[in-house]
Amino acid sequence: MLRRLYCVLLRFHPVRFRSRFGEEMLSIFDAAASDANRVALLADAVFSLLRQWAVPSEYRQGAAEAALWSVDGSPAFYTFGDYKPSPSSLIAGTTLAAIVLCAVWLASQYTWTHPVFVPMATVQFEPKPNLGESESLDPRIPMNILSQYAGTYASSHPSGFIATVTAEDGRLAVQTTGKPKTRLVWVNGIAFKFLGSKTDWVTFVRYSQHPPYILIVCQAGNCVTAHFEKKLRAPAPEKKVHFH
Amino acid sequence: MKENLSAFLPLSPAALHILSSLAGEDLHGYAIMQQVRRQSGGQYKLSPGTLYDNLQKLVERRLVQELGHKPGDDDPRRRYYRLSTLGRAVLAAEMDRLEKVLREARLRLQPAKPRRA
Numbered sequence: 001m002l003r004r005l006y007c008v009l010l011r012f013h014p015v016r017f018r019s020r021f022g023e024e025m026l027s028i029f030d031a032a033a034s035d036a037n038r039v040a041l042l043a044d045a046v047f048s049l050l051r052q053w054a055v056p057s058e059y060r061q062g063a064a065e066a067a068l069w070s071v072d073g074s075p076a077f078y079t080f081g082d083y084k085p086s087p088s089s090l091i092a093g094t095t096l097a098a099i100v101l102c103a104v105w106l107a108s109q110y111t112w113t114h115p116v117f118v119p120m121a122t123v124q125f126e127p128k129p130n131l132g133e134s135e136s137l138d139p140r141i142p143m144n145i146l147s148q149y150a151g152t153y154a155s156s157h158p159s160g161f162i163a164t165v166t167a168e169d170g171r172l173a174v175q176t177t178g179k180p181k182t183r184l185v186w187v188n189g190i191a192f193k194f195l196g197s198k199t200d201w202v203t204f205v206r207y208s209q210h211p212p213y214i215l216i217v218c219q220a221g222n223c224v225t226a227h228f229e230k231k232l233r234a235p236a237p238e239k240k241v242h243f244h
Numbered sequence: 245m246k247e248n249l250s251a252f253l254p255l256s257p258a259a260l261h262i263l264s265s266l267a268g269e270d271l272h273g274y275a276i277m278q279q280v281r282r283q284s285g286g287q288y289k290l291s292p293g294t295l296y297d298n299l300q301k302l303v304e305r306r307l308v309q310e311l312g313h314k315p316g317d318d319d320p321r322r323r324y325y326r327l328s329t330l331g332r333a334v335l336a337a338e339m340d341r342l343e344k345v346l347r348e349a350r351l352r353l354q355p356a357k358p359r360r361a
Contacts, residue, residue: 021296024273027321028292031274041292048293 002038003029009045012096014052014089053093138185140170149190149204153215153226161224163202163217174202176217194219249337252305258298261288263307263327263335270311272322273299299325307331 006029010022025045032038085093146167155161163176172192175181184192184202194200199220204213215226255263265271265279273295280290302308308331311324327335 017296017300020300021273023321024323025292025296027319028274028277031319044291044293047291048297051293051297 002035002042006038006042006045009042009049012049012092014092017052049096053096138171141172141186143167143170146170146172149213150231151228152230154229155224155226157224161217161226162229163215163226165215174217176219179219249334252307252334253338253341255334255338256298257288258290258294259302259307260335260338261290262295262298262302263331263338266308266325266327267332267335270314270324270326272314272317272324274322276325302331307334 007026010018010025013022029038029041032041149172150165150167153163153165159177161177163174166173166175166181172184172186173181174184174194182197182200183195185195187193187201189203191201191203194202200218202215202217204215206213213228215228217224217226261280261284262276265276265283271279273292276299277290277292277295280288299308303310303325307328309326309328311326313320313322314324
């Protein structure tokens with residue numbers, strides 16, 4: 001596969017260069033010991049291709065001949081005014097430009113519809129809350145505070161993890177992908193545990209002075225980080241707040 | 245002749261390495277790459293694209309001669325190259341030029357002597 005690609009790249013070189021050095025370059029490629037070396041040679045062939053078309057040897061030959069005429073070490077200048085590229089060079093250059101343009105367009109279309117997942121080191125922003133605490137203390141929190149957390153959070157992980165956080169009746173609830181909606185119990189700070197669970201919890205991390213937040217969901221020992229995506233419509237504010 | 249030689253100078257690093265690698269014996273492209281790597285202590289690695297681009301220029305400027313295939317070589321696709329008389333003279337002129345540059349640089353690097361009051 002790599003060899004075929006290398007042959008294609010050589011094929012696009014100017015005829016004069018290819019007929020002279022193509023076979024030798026291929027013999028060097030065949031002598032490459034590893035795939036890493038072959039990939040490096042492919043990259044080199046791309047640069048060589050660009051170099052050969054950017055400054056064809058006809059230019060350089062003329063410049064070299066002009067350089068021979070310099071006198072007393074003074075710099076020799078050469079003008080390309082009378083140079084006319086051959087029709088085959090123009091066709092090959094146009095084809096190459098069209099191929100590059102198509103490749104760039106296809107790449108931009110592909111990345112538009114396929115977000116690139118960049119794995120990042122997990123950073124523990126908040127200490128794991130003490131989940132063994134009793135759930136008897138299950139306070140209601142003012143809705144104007146809770147509504148800041150409500151919204152849809154999405155992870156860039158290929159699994160397509162999505163968590164929907166809702167604020168209802170002074171408490172938060174979360175529904176993650178493929179799992180039922182579960183009410184959250186406030187533990188401390190901005191950490192909440194899943195009602196009735198001693199292992200599952202969530203916490204919010206603020207990346208500026210204001211919402212939205214980053215959500216960290218830990219279920220059965222697996223933690224996923226999700227970024228705020230969309231705010232849910234906040235319910236009507238409560239007039240009176242009850243605490244247990 | 246000397247005036248003509250100055251038109252080729254200064255040589256690019258790749259051209260200098262290629263000419264100096266061919267100074268000892270006739271070599272094919274892959275052997276030139278290996279020789280350049282060896283003589284630079286692994287610091288200068290010539291890629292095939294750069295090598296053949298420079299070889300093309302050097303052949304066109306008649307500093308290097310193309311010998312063609314050598315009977316008995318493992319790979320019949322390899323072509324051998326030889327440093328021409330003009331190439332040898334240009335290499336010698338470039339070495340003279342570099343020696344002057346080095347001498348000048350060494351002189352300037354020496355600590356300045358204190359002036360008498």
